[in-house]
Amino acid sequence: MFSRDKSSDQEIQGVVIPRAEHGISRDDISDNALKVLYRLNKAGFQAYLVGGCVRDLMLGLHPKDFDVVTDATPEQIKGLFRNCRLIGRRFRLAHIVFGREIIEVATFRGHHADGGNEDPDGNDKKALGKQDEHGQLLRDNVFGSIEEDAERRDFTFNAMYYSVADFAVTDFANGIDAIQKREVRLIGDPETRYREDPVRMLRAVRFAVKLNMTISKPTATPIKSLAHLLGNIPAARLFEETLKLFLSGQGEATFLMLREYGLLTPLFPQLESLIRDENSREMQFIRAVLRNTDDRINNDQRVTPAFLYAALLWYPLEEQSQKLQAESGLNAHDALNIAMGEVISRQTKHIMIPKRFSTVMRDIWILQQRLPKRFGRRAFQLLTHPKFRAGYDFLAVRGQIEGGEVLELADWWTQFQQADNGKQKQMLKTLRQREGGDKPKPRRRRRKSPNKQADHD
Incomplete structure (x- = not known):
């Protein structure tokens, strides 16, 4: 103990x-x-x-x-x-x-087993304090x-x-x-303290960023080798910890330091292969979202964890959706729906995402598939979608990073929102002419059968 x-x-x-x-x-x-x-x-x-x-x-x-x-x-x-x-x-x-x-x-x-089995009030220390085989504290009510x-x-x-x-x-x-x-230093033996509570590794990073400090060498050295112990922490507790990490107004710097110490993989294993390259689009996209989130927090604007988690898991989702289309012959809509369930399920094994946030994540993702479809009444209907703004903001960040058609689409929606009704109709007409129509087909009139006509007569 x-x-x-x-x-x-x-x-x-x-x-x-x-x-x-x-x-x-x-x-x-x-x-x-x-x-x-x-x-x-x-x-x-x-x-x-x-x-x-x-x-x-x-x-x-x-x-x-x-x-x-x-x-x-x-x-x-x-x-x-x-x-x-x-x-x-x-x-x-x-x-x-x-x-x-x-x-x-x-x-x-107090300490669990130093100097006898009872605390100053006569309580059994073994009953009040408990550790698992990794040295992690499961119960700690020794006074x-x-x-x-x-x-x-x-x-x-x-x-x-x-x-x-x-x-x-x-x-x-x-x-x-x-x-x-300006140093973050653990009290006692770092490996022992991390084993007692692996979340201390996340706290070391959070304090270093928040307080503009460095992590002392003895405190930093064991982190990479013990990062896997975060797998023993309840997923619900890690959700609360990630909110502190990424919604503090210094999320981008925190993300980079977590990556430096190998702490992102046990939190977001689906990101491991996507963020190895500092210059990859996946890395740049996440950083851009975190930077925007930091700006909003520091300007006292509202943020939601759903947007952040949607961004962190967007490219794993895109990859899984494309895989399902290629292997199973599913259409894009069905593949996305199945992939969403699989990606969220994998993530919640490590970090719990409450349904009130995972539902919004799904809305944001689905809108990425719906926003390119603008003809007829669709564009006006999308403007009234409860999560349109979040979906549009998400698209705008994608456009900054991916460029090309995604950026063009984001710019179109930026103009469409700001235009008056007449201008909006003109934009849709121009789009239809440029992209070859996609006009709705006229409804076929059903011919009445002779028998029914006779009966009517």
Whole structure:
């Protein structure tokens, strides 16, 4: 079971940084987080802000979330807050709800088997903590001291604790040095920590990009050889992690670093052969979509994971659809429908895609097949499609990368949307003349049979 790597030259020691030396002000802290801290302190418990919020405050950034850690158990926390709900099995946590803001409160974590089989409250550590054969933590509700909790943190800059009792920051893993040198460093033995929770490899990349840091050599070295362990992570959890990776406003840079460390293959195995070449159309298309997504997020515009996943899986879909047409003689429409189900099914074995997003992905893909068909009333009907805009935006990015007929088609739709009704009709007439008609055939009038005519008479 987990214990600190005794051979590590990194000792966990708390260094107190007084208020005058760290620059964190209560004005920058959520009022609700302060309420939680003060109430826990008043009830006789230790309570600290911890992790990313302290790190970001030290960097002069504005945290999105404020997490609290305490020596109170989840049940004791619930007893103090009527607006509290307990969640989680792997990690038992308290969520204290203030309208739209949730303050997450965790109890100090301890080591599973160091110094006996019981935690300070007399609970059986073996019952509270569990690992699988790879060393991955499946259950982790062993409680301990603040020193043990700091040791259990993942990265050094996340083991800093801010107290409202004296307004000091206690730095247990020299996180200040990591911040000053702009390095992402794991606490303890990197291989052991990655085996405990392989998602830490994704977090290392995300923090490096988000904070404009580098991953220290000891922290980076095991990643490629252990990347396959992401296959042990539940697909639902990886969906949430990929949202953090790609919808943070730095998705393109994150994608490139994931590729550098071999972390894309366990997440998107269907992309492996398509993105080996930096200059391939597949790579350029994904980068263009991520770049556009980053721009939208950084300009406070809405984005949907469906568009991103549709882009990531577009060329695997196109390849599978063409394969089905060649091998089974299916028409393009049927081949696309079958390929969509197969591609999404393969992907959801690794990353779950909720139906509300996979349905939109299918709409975007189907529109790529429908948008070239513009004659008659079709063009006007397509403009009213609920997902027309997403399908058009998707086509526009394809046009930027693929050029040729795809770019010409995207430009046509750009003009068609902006034109008035008279101009739209003229565009359709010109298109029909240029492409040879495709006029609808006149309906054949059915001849009445003689018998029916006689009966009528």
